[in-house]
Amino acid sequence: MAIVCGIDPGTATIGFGFIEVLPNGDMRALEYGAIKTSKNDSTSKRLLVLYQELQTLLKKYNPQTAAVEKLYFQQNTTTALAVGQARGVILLAFEQANIEIGEYSPNEVKQAITGYGFADKNQMQEMTRILLNLSKKPTPDDAADALAIAITHINSQIARL
Numbered sequence: 756m757a758i759v760c761g762i763d764p765g766t767a768t769i770g771f772g773f774i775e776v777l778p779n780g781d782m783r784a785l786e787y788g789a790i791k792t793s794k795n796d797s798t799s800k801r802l803l804v805l806y807q808e809l810q811t812l813l814k815k816y817n818p819q820t821a822a823v824e825k826l827y828f829q830q831n832t833t834t835a836l837a838v839g840q841a842r843g844v845i846l847l848a849f850e851q852a853n854i855e856i857g858e859y860s861p862n863e864v865k866q867a868i869t870g871y872g873f874a875d876k877n878q879m880q881e882m883t884r885i886l887l888n889l890s891k892k893p894t895p896d897d898a899a900d901a902l903a904i905a906i907t908h909i910n911s912q913i914a915r916l
Contacts, residue, residue: 761905
């Protein structure tokens, strides 16, 4: 058995998901949700909250491997810089915990989950629900994205798990 962590990085909301890969190859969601930071806090305070919350989750689930969405932006460089800072904290936390890291672009995740690199949120949530045999679509969107990132990593690393 292996436990995989998926992270959808952000500054205000960071999606996370932990999936257990069973010996028969089935996947089971252990926990998913979002770490939220206050817009009233300084950037450094928000990054500290993210780091501390992620460390707590990593200690609880002790994943063997993890995956993070690659930074992607079209026009808003301010948002890209903030997300880049969050990604740095996330990558640091994984490295400190000696967790192997995979990185996937949004299109790679969409392709892996739905077979279509431009799938919409609803398609992604439904396929994630089906793949994890959940009774309802995972929410919030950030958590659903994190689970999809973890599934993408599992499928790309299956021989190693």
